[in-house]
Amino acid sequence: MTVAAPPLTKIPNYINGQWQDSTSNEWQDVINPATGETLASVPLSDAAEVSKAIDAAAAAYPAWRRTPPEDRIQPLFKLKQLLEDHLDELARIITQENGKTFAEAKAELRRAIENVEVACGIPMMMQGYNLEDVARGIDETMIRQPLGVVAAVTAFNFPGMIPFWFLPYAIACGNTFIVKPSERVPLTMRRTFELLERTGLPAGVVNLVNGGKAAVDTILDHPKVRAVSFVGSTPVAKYIYARAGANGKRAQCQGGAKNHVIVLPDADMKMATQIINDSAFGCAGQRCLAVSVAVTVGEAQKTFRDSITEAAASLRVGNGLDKDVQMGPVITSQSRARIESLIDRGTREGAKLLLDGRSAKVQGGENGNFVKPTVLDGVSAESDLADTEIFGPVLSLVHANNLDDALGFLERSAYGNQASLFTSSGAAARRFRYEAPAGNIGINIGVAAPMAYFPFSGWKDSFFGVQHGQGRDAVEFYTEKKVVVERWAADHSRKF
Numbered sequence: 001m002t003v004a005a006p007p008l009t010k011i012p013n014y015i016n017g018q019w020q021d022s023t024s025n026e027w028q029d030v031i032n033p034a035t036g037e038t039l040a041s042v043p044l045s046d047a048a049e050v051s052k053a054i055d056a057a058a059a060a061y062p063a064w065r066r067t068p069p070e071d072r073i074q075p076l077f078k079l080k081q082l083l084e085d086h087l088d089e090l091a092r093i094i095t096q097e098n099g100k101t102f103a104e105a106k107a108e109l110r111r112a113i114e115n116v117e118v119a120c121g122i123p124m125m126m127q128g129y130n131l132e133d134v135a136r137g138i139d140e141t142m143i144r145q146p147l148g149v150v151a152a153v154t155a156f157n158f159p160g161m162i163p164f165w166f167l168p169y170a171i172a173c174g175n176t177f178i179v180k181p182s183e184r185v186p187l188t189m190r191r192t193f194e195l196l197e198r199t200g201l202p203a204g205v206v207n208l209v210n211g212g213k214a215a216v217d218t219i220l221d222h223p224k225v226r227a228v229s230f231v232g233s234t235p236v237a238k239y240i241y242a243r244a245g246a247n248g249k250r251a252q253c254q255g256g257a258k259n260h261v262i263v264l265p266d267a268d269m270k271m272a273t274q275i276i277n278d279s280a281f282g283c284a285g286q287r288c289l290a291v292s293v294a295v296t297v298g299e300a301q302k303t304f305r306d307s308i309t310e311a312a313a314s315l316r317v318g319n320g321l322d323k324d325v326q327m328g329p330v331i332t333s334q335s336r337a338r339i340e341s342l343i344d345r346g347t348r349e350g351a352k353l354l355l356d357g358r359s360a361k362v363q364g365g366e367n368g369n370f371v372k373p374t375v376l377d378g379v380s381a382e383s384d385l386a387d388t389e390i391f392g393p394v395l396s397l398v399h400a401n402n403l404d405d406a407l408g409f410l411e412r413s414a415y416g417n418q419a420s421l422f423t424s425s426g427a428a429a430r431r432f433r434y435e436a437p438a439g440n441i442g443i444n445i446g447v448a449a450p451m452a453y454f455p456f457s458g459w460k461d462s463f464f465g466v467q468h469g470q471g472r473d474a475v476e477f478y479t480e481k482k483v484v485v486e487r488w489a490a491d492h493s494r495k496f
């Protein structure tokens with residue numbers, strides 16, 4: 001395994017093809033959530049620094065836009081290879097700053113690479129359409145053009161993957177790009193940009209600014225930014241969608257989630273248990289597609305309750321860099337405290353703790369933010385917890401008499417990121433696919449994460465906007481349509 005270079009103490013920004021030390025007075029520690037060790041210090045860049053990145057992107061735009069799509073994708077082919085070559089090193093950085101296991105970190109990088117591969121198809125995907133002779137001697141064409149400067153603001157839970165739902169498509173379409181990663185996990189993008197630097201992209205085409213709310217607000221208010229992509233919690237998603245919209249920008253804002261899985265009695269219970277165990281507790285439940293509520297129907301109640309509790313209890317929790325560890329810590333001590341207080345709330349609201357992961361003791365992880373897998377049984381549909389995003393390793397079990405009642409839980413949820421069904425019935429699966437009120441559907445799948453050539457399709461309070469990230473939606477989002485009506489024939493054919 002390649003050993004990651006020791007992280008820089010102070011993380012610079014990458015603006016106009018150069019690493020620049022931030023002049024900010026505000027800095028934040030980047031903490032390894034498994035050990036409590038300080039890995040680096042990240043600047044909360046101010047408006048002047050972010051504006052510099054926006055100006056650099058704006059200056060790079062005219063030449064980049066004129067670069068043929070075929071030439072624009074050549075750096076992406078190089079990037080794919082660099083990401084492959086540095087996969088272990090990047091995964092190690094992700095584990096160090098985010099806490100997920102090394103295998104989970106590698107898996108998220110695979111999806112990042114997949115998005116680079118898909119964006120290499122831009123010369124095909126960006127094409128418009130045309131029709132000759134819409135009237136005699138007149139032709140009509142729709143062409144797609146890039147927008148200009150576009151930006152992405154991303155969440156802590158997939159530091160390597162989420163920026164790649166946007167970056168490859170944005171630049172392949174001819175835009176110039178700014179990413180503002182989560183200030184809790186800035187090291188992955190720092191290293192990724194060192195790789196991007198080696199791809200031959202012209203200065204200013206991709207820029208990295210580190211920061212928090214002030215940096216985001218500068219992006220949202222700056223007149224040169226045409227579009228903003230966001231991934232994070234629902235309150236911030238709504239805020240960004242509203243402020244970007246008020247400033248006339250395009251916005252696609254992915255928010256929080258509360259994902260349900262329905263387990264029917266005819267499901268293959270062994271498979272369902274294994275998969276739901278991974279979905280609920282993988283990445284310590286800090287996945288926007290993590291299953292958070294399992295709704296058992298009929299006889300599935302007892303069998304699933306027993307099997308999932310046993311499976312969850314057997315998960316090995318610890319530092320994600322240790323080979324045998326299956327679940328890492330949560331991101332911060334505040335996050336751990338919040339999760340533990342939500343578990344308390346669940347019990348106060350009448351749920352029964354089948355497995356209690358609070359006050360977790362992990363050998364060697366005394367300074368880490370560990371919460372062990374937790375299973376709450378009998379969470380009532382009316383309770384606060386039933387539709388509160390926990391974003392930790394907590395699975396709530398609820399029971400329904402039939403599929404109608406089970407679907408009722410999903411209908412009542414404010415969120416619609418993912419819904420899954422475990423069954424061996426084709427009819428039930430078809431009905432579920434048809435009726436489930438969520439944008440990503442899993443049938444006998446626990447984490448229904450769309451491949452890069454499909455949109456990441458949240459609904460309800462899990463998404464604000466029209467075009468989603470990834471695939472064709474990304475091409476739509478990052479281009480605007482222009483329709484040209486042309487007459488080159490000498491005669492004027494119109495009859496009045």
Ligand code: NAD
Binds near residue numbers: 154156234257
């Ligand atoms: P967060 O909302 O706290 O932060 C996300 C980003 O927004 C960060 O870059 C942060 O600096 C910035 N930010 C935070 N507060 C802000 C404010 N007041 N104004 C402007 N910018 C602000 O989210 P997080 O804790 O990093 O990520 C976890 C959340 O993200 C969960 O709710 C999870 O469900 C969600 N998420 C959703 C998806 C999806 O696809 N829908 C994917 C991953 C994560």
